[in-house]
Amino acid sequence: MFQTIIKPINIAVQTKITNTLACVQCVQYHRKPRWFPVAKSKMFRIPERPKKNIDEYNELQRLHKNYNTQVRLVRKFIMNDVRQKQEISSADHVIVTPEEQVADMQRCAELNNAWNASIAENRKQRLEKARAQKHREILARLELKIRQDEIARKAAEEAVRLEKSLAKTFILKHNLDEAIEYALANPSDYNFCINLDGEILHGRTSTNNEKDSAVTAAN
Amino acid sequence: MVRILHIWLYKDPAPKFIDAETQKLLKSITRLQLDKIFRNRPNPINTVEYKFMTTEEIENEVKKAFTKARELLQMPPIVQVEQANCQVISKDPGLDSYSNCKYVITDITYGVNDSERTIVVRQTDGTLETADPKLRKRINQIYFPLQNRHIRDPRMFEEENLRGCLDRHEYEFVLDRMCIQFEPFEQKFHEISSKVYLHINETKEFDILRSTRHFGPMSFFLAWHKMIDDLVIDMIKRDYLTNAVEVICLMYNLNGIEYDKGILKQLEQFTSSFESREENGFAIAKKGLEKELNETVGKSIEQFKIDEASLEFIDAFCKSHAIKKIQLTLCLQMYKEGNEEKKRLLEGLRKAHGVS
């Protein structure tokens, strides 16, 4: 099978190696590559044709003919057999008659209807529940609104009342002169200072405490 | 030995063995002992689990154990040796020496029984024929191996090694392994089993096989060949009189000897009631004075009655068909004396306690 190519090692290497390893040969087990040329010694060799035994050849021809015929028949038989068996058998599919199909359809429809009905019932209940919830929520919101409005109204009334009570002290046209006179009569001085003892001394100009205090009292 | 095997070859024991009556007798002889059946075995799964249970639960468990034990006691059948039956399918002289060795062709289609699988051989001369049983077994083991069965017979079954095993009294191991390695219709099965049974008969170590699945076939073998004397003596010594009677009946049945079948019915009534009591009552059944008295002696009045009947039957056997007459009569005599003493003790006790 395999051609053994024995390559002589180049001499320089050989002489080095011979001291240590005697009879070293590199052996490569592989065929001659396709692209190698024909060996020179084989260049003009004509390979001998194998001798054909005519009797044997004829006999083989006959046998092959017979064989092929027989095999064709056997294969046909097996193919038919397998096909028939597949048709008969229900191993990988289910054979259904039209009546069965209709019945099956009806059964499916019934199942489907029943399912739909149950789902509708569920949906109805769910929606009713949701509606009631919404109703309750809206009512709650309305109540809240009323309460808030009430609070706002009360606040507004309070504000008006306060304003009214304040309105008594307002300086208007008819009491303007009066107010000016009063202001002139009672000048008020808010300036003050603190001495080292921590006493508060009111007034900018006056040094009299008593007087000063009187002024502040008037103010 | 040779004579024995010839009998197996030419007269089929299977119908007799499968016969309902024989099976009943064999099962009874085997004696179901839970302790022995569920004993620790040298295998990796040997765990014991302890649980707290109510009385009801325990009774249920015991019932389950009994059914399991009955399964474990299924006997390997005794059938005739199968003859090689090779059919020539085709013969083609044109194929002579097409190859220098034969081809064994197996159909490995899924879901086919081992015995139904088509295995054929194309011989070197071109004949195509069905394989003989030996080859079939080997090929089946190669393509569809059974666990623990080997392609080559274990060396344990060779003459010398087998003798060693038997001398060490490892009968159950040998028989178990034989059941795995060989089919009941094989020549080797019968050779080895008969060797073991004969050895047991010689050494009188019947108790090793008691309450195992091999006790029935052994009794069948001994009864078939009319060698039950030692077995009967052993049974009498161990106070299994009913079993002794059953063995004798089995021997009569197998060898076509006429006898009075009334005794069997009598025994059956007694044993069936006894067995049911054992199974259902367990130890928790209420204990009366009667039972206590019986326990101290080891026997009840009914049992003494049965014993008398059985002794009569065995006596008759001893006179007519026994081979070791002297030993058997001696043994019977001893048993009778012992039994008489027990009976007197029980009667005395009953009188003392005022039970009539």
Add this chain to the structure above:
Amino acid sequence: MANFAKLSRISVPSRNPKIPVSPYAPINLPPASGIGKYWRLSAKAIRLARHGCTNRPFYHVVVMERRKNQHQPVIEQVGTYDPMPNEHDEKLLSFNFERIRFWIGKGAHISQPVAELLGISGFYPIHPRTYMNAWRNRQKAAEVETKVTE
């Protein structure tokens, strides 16, 4: 890391831990039944695929696409053939005839060595090559005999 996990999941075949795996089971070979991909109308062939090792041939009888290499995943393994005679001087040959019938019914081709083996097993007509080998062997034997007598 994620990549590694993905890779390892693919490369490790999932095995049922309850079923003991034979220590001699092939590790790097595709399973014998059923993972080969094929076209419905492609040419299938029942042929031998060489397993075993150096100097110890062992063949699987397999169904696969004709154009594929023998060590590709097969469509189905339908038998085995051990060409080395065993200690009893037998060559063991096994076929799953049910499946072979099925594939022939589907129009699978049969390679010549398998056709020879099927012929020997009595399922197919005997191949002319088997006859040829037979008569050549007989001739050789006769020649040897004549030489011995001379």
